Amino acid sequence: MAYRYAVAGLGLALMGLGGALLVQQPSPWRIALWLAGAVVVHDGLVAPLVIAVAALTGAFGLRLRGVPRAALIVAGSLTAIALPPLLRPGGTANPTVVPLDYLRNWLLTMAAVALAAGLYAGTRAALRGARRRT
Structure with missing residues (x-):
């Protein structure tokens, strides 16, 4: 119970700090x-x-439970973050604003999420199968 109060107090303190910084x-x-x-x-x-x-x-x-659900949530969150540069590609006056290929990097990130979810699910299934055999 003390842990919950400590985390809640920390959260409230950080919200207060954010509000103070916002006003400044x-x-x-x-x-x-x-x-x-x-x-x-x-x-x-x-x-x-x-x-x-x-x-x-x-x-x-x-x-969809467990790993597939988590992978979809991560993929959706990453897509929401990447949407602005994905929807408005092209050069800018300042070349350092978006210096990377967002579409390629987004696709690589989605592949990494799918690969990690697949490896995790496959490893879990293999371990479950190994436990059943022993």
């Missing part, structure tokens, strides 16, 4: 507007998409 910014309303936009995008776009994917997979008899 030259234009705190722009940052607050951006944060509100993030909440709207999450609640209006990301959460309904996750629910729709869960409903569709359930309708087709697929039960």
